Amino acid sequence: MVDEAIYALSPDNTQDLYQLYWGTRQNYVTMHVSAPEELSGGAYQRVSTVAPVRQRFEDTAYWNATVVTDKDGRADMTVEMPGNLTSWRATVRGITGDTKVGMARVNVLANRPVMLRLATPRQVVKGDRLTLIGTVDNRSDQERTFTVRLDVDGVKLANAAQQDVTIPAKKQMKVEWELDASTLPESGNAELTGQVVAKDDPKNPDWADALRVKLRVVPPGSPEREVVGGVVKDEAMAKLDLPADRIEPASVIRVDVRAGLMPTMETAATRVLTGGRYSSVAAADQLMVAAAKRMPTSAKEVREAIAMISRTQAPDGWGWWEGAPADPLITARVLSALSEARKAGITVYQNLFEAAKESAATRYAQTNLWEHRAALATALALAGDKRGKTYLAETKERGQNLSPYARLRMAVGFVAAADRGSANEMVDGVLREASSGPGSSYVPVGVGIGWTATDTEATAEALYALNVLDRDSETQSRLARWIAAKNDQDWLSTDEYTETVRSLNAYTKDHPDATDLGEVEISVGGQTVKATKAKIGNFATAVLPRNVLTSGTNAIKIKRSGNGEAFYTVDATVYRPLFEESTRGIRVLRRYEVRNGAGVWTELNRAVKPGEPVRCTVVTWGDDLSDGVRVVEPIPAGFEYTESDYFQYGREEVRDGAVLHYILNNGTPQTFRYYLRAESEGKLIGLPATAEYLRRPSSRGQSAAERIEVRELK
Secondary structure (H helix, E strand, O other): OEEHHHHHOOOOOOOOHHHHHHOOOOOOOOOOOOOOOOOOOOOOEEOOOOOEEEOOOOOEOOOOOOOOOOOOOOOOOOOOOOOOOOEEEEEEEEEOOOOOEEEEEEEEEOOOOEEEEEOOOOEEEOOOEEEEEEEEEEOOOOOEEEEEEEEEEOOEEOOOOEEEEEEOOOEEEEEEEEEEOOOOOOOOEEEEEEEEEEOOOOOOHHHEEEEEEEEEEEOOOEEEEEEEEEEEOOEEEEEEEEOOOOOOOOOEEEEEEEOOHHHHHHHHHHHHHOOOOOOHHHHHHHHHHHHHOOOOOOOHHHHHHHHHHHHOEEOOEEOOOOOOOOOHHHHHHHHHHHHHHHHOOOOOOHHHHHHHHHHHHHHHHHOOOHHHHHHHHHHHHHOOOHHHHHHHHHHHHHOOOOOHHHHHHHHHHHHHOOOHHHHHHHHHHHHOOOEEEOOEEEOOOOOOOOOOOOHHHHHHHHHHHHHHHOOOHHHHHHHHHHHHHHHHHOOOOHHHHHHHHHHHHHHHHHOOEOOOOOOEEEEEOOEEEEOEEOOOOOEEEEEEOHHHOOOEEEEEEEEEOOOOEEEEEEEEEEEEOOOOOEEEEOEEEEEEEEEOOOOOEEEOOOOEOOOOEEEEEEEEEOOOOOOEEEEEEEOOOOEEEEEEEEOOOOEEEEOOOEEEEEEEOOOOOEEEEEEEEEOOOEEEEEOOOEEEEOOOOOOEEEOOOEEEEEOOOO
16 A cells, blocks of 8 residues: 555556466566555554644555455554655555455545645754745635644744634645754654644544654764775774764764675675587686685586686697687686686696696797786696796886786786785785775776786786785685675676686685674774674674764774674764865865856856756766765755656665765766756755765865755745
């Protein structure tokens, strides 16, 4: 049962069940099921003897996917109706075990003889002063005088709380209150309770109405995230720095503890092994994964991968498919796969292995790209061929413009060639260019001649190289965490999944993954908070009380009783009184515009009339590092989003208090444009638009804040 008003925004797209099951169709059936979200809220309560207080407002009144009828096809359900005074649409769809179907729809109108509505803004900023409009609807058959009252908690009223209005029969009338958001409630929400009663019959509930709504009050500043993370076995200490000028009570500090490398690795391995052996590259990837998982030679995946490699072999190496010209990178990858398979105990035909080494040496002599030579030299070194060490030394000395991935592969090759000094030198050079975020790090890869590896492959190779060198345990954990997050969020290539399996397999051998978090406790400022375990998934969460945190460095101890290693994240959102434009890695510009007398859009330099459209243009300009960007553009109190005008690449979301854009950073300015409409008068603060990198939240920027006045122009 849903509020029928939602169908004015989006039609009911659920298919007709008869057509779905029995209509003309192709050789497949598609079923779409929509389960609307249920929002939290309390039940009816009486605060007086006049009318129940309506305070539970929902879009969905009831949802049940498992109603069972009796033999006559009837079922009874009891539904407590929300406080919305609207037309509710109840839709029932029934299916029997033998796919007989039926549908029914009925409408229920919820209203009262006297109704009060409050045009509450979605949020206000501390310091805002605006007009709250209430509407009293007299649906009775006679003129009546009503007493209308507004009680507030968390904000102040600048005019009288109580007013008397006389309303003719079947008419409505507006009442206004001046809200002054001069304080910041501890909960972050103010509470508004409106009541209307008939003066001539004040105890009759039919001539009364009451409702209670919450109004979010946000701090007059810019949100910033301070995030730290790391690894916890039994216990770990995190240090969180909080600014002295943060606005309280507004800070939210959350601690997450989770395990999850093994599921990530297993998922990646499954995707590689079930992806099909359509080429020599795919076969090599599957053989590498099989070696990492220590699969036996008799396994179908192993036998078919080796067979594909044998079938696609050419006299001078391997190409993309059978009969294709030999490719240096593919030849190097095949030789590396065969080497890893042999080390894992998989039987590889000696003549195939020797042919692969000779092909790699031939391709090294014939290619002019040092990027390709680095891959071939590494493959020969890993295969135990003496030429590999010679070729690696030559590539290190003469090679130019090598990608981070190539240098990391060479580091692994140098270890195999017993030259750990050169290996460490190569790794150090790459890690100096790594990008570090809270609790994670990754290796960015740009564009170069012959470069084909991605950020994911380079980061995985960095983890593998550090593991082989047995150094920088903390850096390994940061890289592993980034790889796991990347696999959980994005769809990757087969090569990327293969590198994920290789690197995480090596890492988890020395850092066993937690299979049970156990009891998790967070201690800070002399107080201990127990984390709540999730019902699904191996993680736990705790929200720290803000009153125990101090400006400067806070020592936070994370303690757990489970086995293995888990990752923790301390994520603090604080608000600072920053209203000027600032740039830390990304620039944000915002401009509000209104039309002048000639109908031309010009920058806002006057008061806005209620109902007048306002055009908002936002420009973001980031760096050249590959990353996602979240742009948050707060909507001023009393304004409504109407439509978007200009946005090409990315995702746009419109939420109660802001317009959000998610984009991929590419080093060029990106522009968004949309329209707002003022709904009520007031003196408001337009909070800065902010942008931050998803993997580097400390790198961020914001536009300037703006003062906005909405009033009728004379």
